[in-house]
Amino acid sequence: MYARIAGTGSYLPEHIxxxxxxxxxxxxxxxxxxxxxxxxxxxxxxxxxATSDMALKAxxxxxxxxxxxxxxxxxxxxxxxxxxxxxxxTACTVQDKLGLHGFPAFDVQAVCAGFVYALSVADAMxxxxxxxxxxxxxxxxxxxxxxxxxxxxxxxxGDGAGAVVLKASSEPGILASKLRADGxxxxxxxxxxxxxxxxxxxxxxxxxxxxxxxxxxxRALADVAKExxxxxGIDQADVDWLVPHQANLRIIESTAKHLHLSMDKVIVTxxxxxxxxxxxxxxxxxxxxxSGRIKRGQTVLLEGIGGGFAWGSVLFKY
Ligand code: UT7
Numbered sequence: 001m002y003a004r005i006a007g008t009g010s011y012l013p014e015h016i017x018x019x020x021x022x023x024x025x026x027x028x029x030x031x032x033x034x035x036x037x038x039x040x041x042x043x044x045x046x047x048x049x050a051t052s053d054m055a056l057k058a059x060x061x062x063x064x065x066x067x068x069x070x071x072x073x074x075x076x077x078x079x080x081x082x083x084x085x086x087x088x089x090t091a092c093t094v095q096d097k098l099g100l101h102g103f104p105a106f107d108v109q110a111v112c113a114g115f116v117y118a119l120s121v122a123d124a125m126x127x128x129x130x131x132x133x134x135x136x137x138x139x140x141x142x143x144x145x146x147x148x149x150x151x152x153x154x155x156x157x158g159d160g161a162g163a164v165v166l167k168a169s170s171e172p173g174i175l176a177s178k179l180r181a182d183g184x185x186x187x188x189x190x191x192x193x194x195x196x197x198x199x200x201x202x203x204x205x206x207x208x209x210x211x212x213x214x215x216x217x218x219r220a221l222a223d224v225a226k227e228x229x230x231x232x233g234i235d236q237a238d239v240d241w242l243v244p245h246q247a248n249l250r251i252i253e254s255t256a257k258h259l260h261l262s263m264d265k266v267i268v269t270x271x272x273x274x275x276x277x278x279x280x281x282x283x284x285x286x287x288x289x290x291s292g293r294i295k296r297g298q299t300v301l302l303e304g305i306g307g308g309f310a311w312g313s314v315l316f317k318y
Contacts, residue, residue, distance in 0.1 A: 003126035003134075003166045004173025005318060007066025010162040010286035011057035012043040012273065019155070026151045033155045034271075038249025042158030042274030045141050050084045052093040054161035055139035058282070059094060065289075066165035068133065070098050073165075075131035076105040077122055079114030079138045079278035081307070082145065083107055086195065094137065104131070111189070112245050112306025113179075114138055114278030116314050119166070119302070120177040123314075126168050137163040138278035145191045147205035156247070157206070158274035162282025172317040175299075176232035178224050179312035188212040189307040217251050217305045221313075222258035225303050228313040234299060236260050239315075241294050245304035246270035246280040255303065267293065277306060294318055 018041045019030035033039050045054065055078055063070060076098075078091040091105035110117040115138035122134040139161035146154045166173070193204030221244070229236060236259050244252045246269050256266050267288040269280070276283060281302050288294040298318050305311035 001127055002169050002171060002173035003123040004169035004171055005316060006068060006165045006167045007062050007064070008162070008164050008282065008286040008289045009058045009061025009063070009065055010160065010283045011054050011061065012160045012283070013045045013049055013054065015044045015046065016041050017044050022155055025148060026154060028151045028155055037156060038270045039156065039274045040271045043160055044143050045159040049141070051080055051082050051139045051141045052084050052090045052097065054141070054159065055090060055094050055137045055163070056097045058139065058161035058163040059098065059135050059137055062135065062163040062165045066167070068165050070100055072133045073098070073100060073135050074103040075122060075125060075134035077108055077118040077134065077136050079108045079110065079118040080140055081109055081111045081114065081277055082141045090139065110306070110310040111308060112247065112275070112277045112280065113304040113308070113310040113312050115281040116177065116302055116304045116312040117179055117310065119164070119174070119314050120179055120312065122166050123174040123177060126166060132168040134166040135163060136166055137161060138280070138282045140277045140279045142277055145204065145206045150205065152210065153206045153208055156275050158276050160273060160276045160279045160283050162279050162286050164282060164285070174314060174316040175234065176228050177312065177314040178228045178231065180220070180224055181308050181310040183308065185216060185309040186307070188216070214248070214251065216309060217247070218254045220309070220311050221251070221255045221303050221305055224311055224313045225255065225259055225301060228301070228315050232315050234315060238299055239301050240265065240298035241288060241300045242266045243281055243285045243288060243300060243302050245306070246273060246284055247275045
């Protein structure tokens with residue numbers, strides 16, 4: 001029994017903020033942002049657009065692509081670090097908006113590693129027989145957490161959602177996954193603000209020690225990707241596509257180099273989407289599939305890393 005991706009979908013808000021437009025608001029430049037990160041633009045959600053609205057649209061598109069009707073779904077997992085509310089979970093809101101009820105729906109909070117965490121949990125639930133058809137979504141409205149006066153962070157992030165439909169199958173699907181976390185590094189990337197007695201306690205904005213995150217990410221991603229390949233007994237040379245978390249083009253290039261993969265085997269969307277945290281991998285995966293690059297039967301490696309620190313990787317046959 002495998003869990004196999006039956007279809008992918010994604011959604012990006014209409015409004016695009018280019019580096020040039022951003023440079024009118026904050027002391028930065030297209031040259032600085034593009035050369036340090038590879039980012040050229042990002043999408044920003046409309047005022048009335050919640051994480052669950054974007055998640056819903058991505059899920060609906062994935063269901064269409066999977067030729068699956070909503071009534072077949074028996075599990076919804078939403079990876080997000082920007083839920084609509086403290087509770088209920090965004091997954092429960094998505095379930096209701098899809099007109100469904102009764103089966104498990106919950107959020108996974110592993111920041112930029114959220115989608116690989118959620119996919120790995122859904123895989124385990126399908127393999128155990130607890131579910132047969134899961135909708136796994138990564139959705140973020142990171143603009144809620146951005147301080148537009150802090151040029152070290154506001155230029156990096158964007159909003160959006162991506163989703164997959166994961167179904168029980170006798171054909172190979174997910175081959176291996178590895179999840180890791182190390183809470184000793186929880187202060188190098190954080191949004192510490194939380195509600196206390198009706199007030200926000202701590203800064204509500206994203207804080208990042210970019211250099212420390214960069215160094216940690218390069219080593220951790222290469223290691224976990226290799227461990228996942230080893231667990232599946234797959235050689236690096238047999239990977240058709242790497243779909244990495246889209247935070248920084250230099251980190252992506254470095255991971256590809258460690259895995260001896262040329263950049264024409266890597267799906268890159270960071271230029272168009274910026275860093276959309278838990279949404280970045282399913283957004284890139286959907287683009288890879290819809291552009292015709294990722295084809296049925298190919299071997300695909302996902303990897304993500306972010307606040308926690310939490311990181312991981314999933315290897316599958318598409
Ligand atoms: O999704 C989770 C994972 N996140 C990541 O993987 C992000 C990892 N880190 C990074 O991508 C990079 O560290 C950054 C892109 C965030 C920063 O790049 P960097 O090459 O490490 O730059 P830096 O932080 O060392 O800053 C270099 C200079 C500084 O000026 P001084 O002190 O040298 O005069 C900054 O003040 O660039 C300045 N700077 C900017 N200048 C123009 C910082 N932000 C900006 C900006 N525009 N937006």
